[in-house]
Amino acid sequence: MLDPKILEDFGAKMSALLANTPAKDIEKNAKAMMGGFFAKLDLVTREEFDVQAEVLARTRDKLTALEARVEALEKARSGQ
CATH class of the missing domain: 1.20.5 (Single alpha-helices involved in coiled-coils or other helix-helix interfaces)
Incomplete structure (x- = not known):
């Protein structure tokens, strides 16, 4: 059976790896763009x-x- 500690370490490493990729920047930019778009709407x-x-x-x-x-x-x- 898998050790939960190993899964936690793997998850932390994957999060750290993804945080340093262009995908994270794209996500931030997309959120900012959508936030600006929704702010202009009367919601x-x-x-x-x-x-x-x-x-x-x-x-x-x-x-x-x-x-x-x-x-x-x-x-x-x-x-x-």
């Missing part, structure tokens, strides 16, 4: 989206309650 994070969805749901609930209240007031007024 929001998932967290911001979820917060706004919750605000919208609460607002919708309040609107429904206010509509019911107005309807009840209008009925009471017309019944006088």
Whole structure:
């Protein structure tokens, strides 16, 4: 059976080897380019989206309650 220490050493050596290759530079440049591209777009994070969805749901609930209240007031007024 393989010794876990050998696998860890192999993984560390491979990571070190890849860190010193042009592939790592290409990855960094691609990430920077994509980051710049996405920064230009009008995007929001998932967290911001979820917060706004919750605000919208609460607002919708309040609107429904206010509509019911107005309807009840209008009925009471017309019944006088």
